[in-house]
Structures are given as structure tokens and as C-alpha cells.
Amino acid sequence: MLIQFLLQRYKMKESIMKAHMPKVVYKMHRENFPEILGRATEHMELVFGLELKEVKLSGHSYRLVNKLEIPINRSLSSGWGLPKNGLLMPLLGVIFLNGNCASEEETWEFLNILYVYDGRRHFIFGEPRKLITEDLVKEKYLVYRQMRNSNPPRYEFLWGPKARAETSKMKVLEFWAKVNDTVPTAFPTHYEEALRGEEERARARAAARDGPTARASVRSRATSSRSSHP
Structure with missing residues (x-):
């Protein structure tokens, strides 16, 4: 109920008043409102890429801010x-x-x-199976393919070329860590892999921009990113 309320306010571009939110849930649950709000905001960020931020000037209201790292295609x-x-x-x-x-x-x-369930229409995403196996595949954000030697056939998902171009493993790991209230280094193996990806991207950008003379400085710039994640 609270998520529906927040989405409706976002759709209407209306302020989200702090005093109004507890009234959205049943009276019997209002004593648990802080926990309900925490779960709702986590869901909003994870599923919709929207962060609930306090409006500092008033202190009495919130606004929803789009936190997606990937540009929004109108067709999606x-x-x-x-x-x-x-x-x-x-x-x-x-x-x-x-x-x-x-x-x-x-x-x-x-x-x-x-x-979000297979075969059950979602009020925002429509038919989830179509979204992830057709729409996002057509837009080249995901690859959906049959697994090798699977009989009966089984399928798997990989990053598509557009996802690799528009975001990075480090950004995704940072997003994942934030949702789980931790830091990227809490996933050490994946953090090292993401860091290698950042170094490769830095080398590619330097090579394209400056040619061979810039390569010597790339390693130091990429390595400095290690210090940005405790």
C-alpha cells in the first residue's frame, strides 16, 4: 500500500508529505511504520531505481529521485x-x-x-517474461540464450553489449552493495573482477584518446580507485 502511494505521488509529480505516509497503512500496523517505510524505500530503489530523499528546505516532505545508472530508453x-x-x-x-x-x-x-512473477502481469513492468526475454534483449541490454548441452532445453541470461557499453561491473556492484547496506569490498572476488574491468576501460579510453603515450599513467589512475572503496 505504501509503495502504491509513493508511485502515485511520483506519477503525479506531487510532494510526499511525511505526515501523510503513516495514514496510508492500516491503523493496526502504524506502530511498525518505521520498519514498513524502510522496506518500502529499499524496494523502490531496488525495483524502480527511485530513491526517497528528504526535501531539506521544508523538512516535512520527501521526493523520489531516479538513481538508475543506465539511460532510460523511451521504448522502455x-x-x-x-x-x-x-x-x-x-x-x-x-x-x-x-x-x-x-x-x-x-x-x-x-x-x-x-x-515479480512469471506469468503474472506487473502493474509497472507489464508481462515480466516479455520484458526480460524480449524487450531488454531487443534493446541489447540482456542476452537470453539456450544453455549448452541442455536437454530438455534450459536458458540463461548474460549482459548484452549495450549494458557493457553504458554501465560497468563496478557501478552494478556499487548499486548492489548499497541496496544490501554494505560496501563493494564486502564482495572481494567480484570487487577485484570489477576493478580489473575499470582498469581495462581506463586503458581503452586512454588508447582511444591519447594513443600510446598515455598508457603509462592509466595504471596509476585505475589503481587510485581502490582507495575510494574502504
């Missing part, structure tokens, strides 16, 4: 003005954390935690 926007690719960052995280390749079973298990 819902009638609510919300990004239908809001699921993409967490999906990329699941793929990354499962060895850069997530089976369809692992993917749906994760989506079920977010109350």
Missing part, C-alpha cells in the same frame, strides 16, 4: 513515466554475482523476491 518507459528497465540494474547484478551468467531459474528466483 511505462505509462506511469517510470522506467520499465528499473529491473535492469539488479538483474545485471544477479548475472554478475552468478559468474557473469545466470540461469533462468536463478533469475526468476530473484525476481520472485521482488514480487
Whole structure:
């Protein structure tokens, strides 16, 4: 109920008054409102890429801010003005954390935690299966393919070329860590892999921009990013 209320305010571009939010939930649950609000805001960020931020000038209201790292394609926007690719960052995280390749079973298990179910229409995302196996694949954010030597056929998800171009493993890991209230280094193996990816991207940018003379400084710049994550 609280999530529906927040999304409605976002759609209408209206302020979210602190005093109004507890009244949205049943009276019997209002004593647990801080916990309910915490779970709702976590869900909003993970599923929709929206962060609830206090309006400092008034101190009496909130606003929802789009936190998605990936640009929103109009073809992937819902009638609510919300990004239908809001699921993409967490999906990329699941793929990354499962060895850069997530089976369809692992993917749906994760989506079920977010109350997104195969065969059940979602009020924002529409038909989830179409979204992740057709729309996001067509936009080249995901690759959906049959697993090798699977009989009967089983399928898996990988990052698509557009995802690799528009975001990075480090950004996805930072997103995943924030949602889990931790830091990227809490996932040491994946952090090292993400760091190597940052170094490779830095080398590629330097080579394209400055040629061979810039390569000597790339390693030091990439290595300095280690200090930015405690």
C-alpha cells in the first residue's frame, strides 16, 4: 500500500508529505511504520531505481529521485513515466554475482523476491517474461540464450553489449552493495573482477584518446580507485 502511494505521488509529480505516509497503512500496523517505510524505500530503489530523499528546505516532505545508472530508453518507459528497465540494474547484478551468467531459474528466483512473477502481469513492468526475454534483449541490454548441452532445453541470461557499453561491473556492484547496506569490498572476488574491468576501460579510453603515450599513467589512475572503496 505504501509503495502504491509513493508511485502515485511520483506519477503525479506531487510532494510526499511525511505526515501523510503513516495514514496510508492500516491503523493496526502504524506502530511498525518505521520498519514498513524502510522496506518500502529499499524496494523502490531496488525495483524502480527511485530513491526517497528528504526535501531539506521544508523538512516535512520527501521526493523520489531516479538513481538508475543506465539511460532510460523511451521504448522502455511505462505509462506511469517510470522506467520499465528499473529491473535492469539488479538483474545485471544477479548475472554478475552468478559468474557473469545466470540461469533462468536463478533469475526468476530473484525476481520472485521482488514480487515479480512469471506469468503474472506487473502493474509497472507489464508481462515480466516479455520484458526480460524480449524487450531488454531487443534493446541489447540482456542476452537470453539456450544453455549448452541442455536437454530438455534450459536458458540463461548474460549482459548484452549495450549494458557493457553504458554501465560497468563496478557501478552494478556499487548499486548492489548499497541496496544490501554494505560496501563493494564486502564482495572481494567480484570487487577485484570489477576493478580489473575499470582498469581495462581506463586503458581503452586512454588508447582511444591519447594513443600510446598515455598508457603509462592509466595504471596509476585505475589503481587510485581502490582507495575510494574502504
